[in-house]
Amino acid sequence: MSAVDTGLAGEYAAIYAYGAAGVHLDEAVRDLAAALEAEHRDRRDALLDFYDGQGLEAASSKAAYDIAPIEDAETARALLLDVEERLTTAWRAGVASDEPGEREICLNMFIDSANAVARWKIAIGETAADPWPGRPEA
């Protein structure tokens, strides 16, 4: 499984998570969540174009993904933060690729993903500062 495969699977899961969490979110963050979900759909579409361009077949999304239980607005916010941070880590891994096309698309996705994490953190009252986005904790 390539880094792009992993990232695409993560984008599918993120879209699913936003769909599941959206109704639990409070008004203050609902608009941003909708915007971020739309960005994930755009990234998924860009990835599918990448596969087409490479003459490769992309995996399809699953009917459902195993996500943490959503009980209220707080768990919904936490779930989406976790999803965004995991996705940032996945895309960061692809930046190490020696294949220029793969590195570029992973880098673009990584930057967009780090951007999404920062905006979501600000929206839920956390600091967005992070010198090493997506870097796994030691």
Place this chain on the structure above:
Amino acid sequence: MFTTRRGLLVGAAVLAAAGCTETPAKIIDSDDDLTAALRQARSLSRAADSLGYADIAGDHLAHVATLERLLLPDAVEAEEAAGAIADAAALAEAEAAASDEARESCLTTTSDFAVLFGEIAASRAAHAAVIA
């Protein structure tokens, strides 16, 4: 014989090992990009701090510390303060521009520092997004 920069550096190391030159081989072959990233990190740190963005200044200082470690012994001396970044909009613009430069370094480097440049690009882009 040595038609690429990496090949040239490898060649220099071979010649040095053979006693043909006293010039020591360098480990890093993307020092221009690392140096540029360091200068930008220092400048952005000062600007963010002066505008009250302490957390963001801290991110840049983490970049400075890492880049200084990597560039030793080719240490880059501190320079005079760059052009003024007078407000949040100017800082966001500077962060975005510096992110673009780190992104370009990530895409073009032949060194092992692609991920580092990518991380710096992503961090700066996130700063630009939340400041704007």
